Amino acid sequence: MDDTLIQRVQNGDAEAFRDLVEKYQDFAYTMAIGIVRNAPVAEEVVQDAFLNAYKGINSFKFQSKFSTWFYKIVYHQALKSVRKKRLETVPAESINWEYMSEGSVADGLLALNAKDQQTYINRALTRLSPQQGTVLRLFYLDECPLKEINEITGIGLSTIKSLLHRGRKQFYNELQALLKDEAKSIM
Numbered sequence: 001m002d003d004t005l006i007q008r009v010q011n012g013d014a015e016a017f018r019d020l021v022e023k024y025q026d027f028a029y030t031m032a033i034g035i036v037r038n039a040p041v042a043e044e045v046v047q048d049a050f051l052n053a054y055k056g057i058n059s060f061k062f063q064s065k066f067s068t069w070f071y072k073i074v075y076h077q078a079l080k081s082v083r084k085k086r087l088e089t090v091p092a093e094s095i096n097w098e099y100m101s102e103g104s105v106a107d108g109l110l111a112l113n114a115k116d117q118q119t120y121i122n123r124a125l126t127r128l129s130p131q132q133g134t135v136l137r138l139f140y141l142d143e144c145p146l147k148e149i150n151e152i153t154g155i156g157l158s159t160i161k162s163l164l165h166r167g168r169k170q171f172y173n174e175l176q177a178l179l180k181d182e183a184k185s186i187m
Contacts, residue, residue, distance in 0.1 A: 002066040009057050017054055024067065025050075027142055028074045034125055034133040035078035045081050049074040064151060067142070072152045075134065082130075120182075124174040132167035135160055 002023075008016035028049060032042040053070050060069055121141075125133045131153075138144040138152060149160050
């Protein structure tokens with residue numbers, strides 16, 4: 001489906017690009033916020049990445065997936081933004097994840113719905129280094145194979161494996177700490 005949309009965009013159909021934006025904007029934002037750790041800047045990064053993708057769509061040669069090509073643009077745009085602005089990062093708790101509690105306490109246990117789970121996952125990932133968070137997001141949330149992560153980030157395969165190994169452990173610890181803090185605040 002992406003190939004058809006890309007061909008339409010390459011042939012001058014700007015409306016087809018809107019479908020690509022809708023499909024990839026959420027993960028692009030998640031990836032950007034994990035690197036820049038500043039919501040307004042992450043939004044700017046995603047907008048710039050889409051603009052760069054649109055301008056460069058004719059250079060897309062269908063040798064990789066569109067998502068790989070586009071996420072590489074997002075990744076490098078986010079890194080460029082961090083270097084350029086020397087951003088002040090904000091605590092993960094202060095980032096608006098569009099969190100709305102719809103869950104309830106059932107049998108004395110906090111019932112987490114899918115949106116709640118996503119909020120905690122994003123918060124825990126934001127507590128990791130930008131490199132670890134990006135690699136974990138790509139591997140687990142976008143289900144990219146290691147070679148594709150290498151293509152997007154330029155990080156070596158052995159380093160990616162190491163980041164995944166250490167990142168999983170740190171992610172687990174961060175998630176445990178977040179849930180423990182949340183449980184304390186409820187009690």
